[in-house]
Amino acid sequence: MSYLAYISDEKFEELVASILTIGLNRKQSVEQDFEKNVIDPFATIFDAAISGFHHETWKESEMIRQCQKTLTNHIGALHQKVLGSVDGWEDLYVGGEVDLKSDQHQVIAEIKNKHNTLTGGRLADEYQSLLDKVSKKSSTYYGYTAYFVTIIPKTPERFNVSFTPSDRSTGAKVAAHEHVRTIDGASFYELVTGRPHALQEFYQALPVVIEHLMQTRFGEETFTIPDKDAFAAYFTTAFG
Structure with a gap:
């Protein structure tokens, strides 16, 4: 049985x-x-x-914090690569015009891992960049729909609405545009894969593939992730 229905086992193992x-x-x-x-x-x-x-406990926790900071910086890219591996979608990698595109569906997307990755004026900059790409006739993506994707939203509620951050100069919200939208991670995974629970399926597959890889590629033959059920509760908190 495959890890996920929407990308190959080989690709999933490579990314993880x-x-x-x-x-x-x-x-x-x-x-x-x-x-x-x-x-x-x-x-x-x-x-x-x-x-x-005690000092040793603090030291261990500080080392974990430093490692987690590095991992967090790469998790957004992991989502981008997973979604870009779905048929009809393409990951444009770091430095691309956008993070993800589908010429088949006429969609482009910017992927952010968490709701607080960008704030304030930087959100307005993202809006303007996406608006220019889908509204200017000289753009490769003219007429496409642009999504600003927040994988982990501030609240568990799903959304797919017009992207209207506040303008940095006026403080007022920018004008809504039908082709510039913001969407939560679970909803975007469904949009890309056609599977309502695609993000949950991804999360549930992770411990399985991680244990397999640690045992077979990283030399930890008896490796298991402890307390998987306890950790899974955080997915429910984040996504409902």
């Missing part, structure tokens, strides 16, 4: 393995370089007082 490699390499570098980096001694005292951690 790349993230594991990044994370494991970061973990090794953090462990090796921890004492070389300048640690804020004032912040650590407050951390210790508030958390009640």
Whole structure:
């Protein structure tokens, strides 16, 4: 049985393995370089007082935090690559005009991992960039629909609405345009794959493929992810 119905097992394993490699390499570098980096001694005292951690526990938690920061920077790209592997869709990679496109469906998309990735005037800049791409007759994407995608939204409710951030100069919302929209991650996964629960299927497949890869490619023959059910509760919190 395949991991996912909408991309091949080989491609899925390749994409997940790349993230594991990044994370494991970061973990090794953090462990090796921890004492070389300048640690804020004032912040650590407050951390210790508030958390009640002993030094070794604090150190472990700080190393986890540093690794997690690196992983978070790559998770948005993972979603982009997964969606770009679906038939009829193309990942344009970092530095492309947009993150994702489908000439077949006449859609372009910018993918952000979390609702607070961009704020304020930068959202208005994204709107204007997308608007120019779909409204200017000289643009490759004239007449397409542009989506600003927030994989993890602020609340679990689904949405697919006009993208109207506030203009940085006036403070008023920009004018709505029928071809410039904002959408949550679960709804966009459904739009791309045609499967209502595609994002949940992706999440549920991750522990399976991660355990398989850790055991077969990374030399951890008895590896399992502990407390998978407890971690899965965070998906429910984020997406309902």
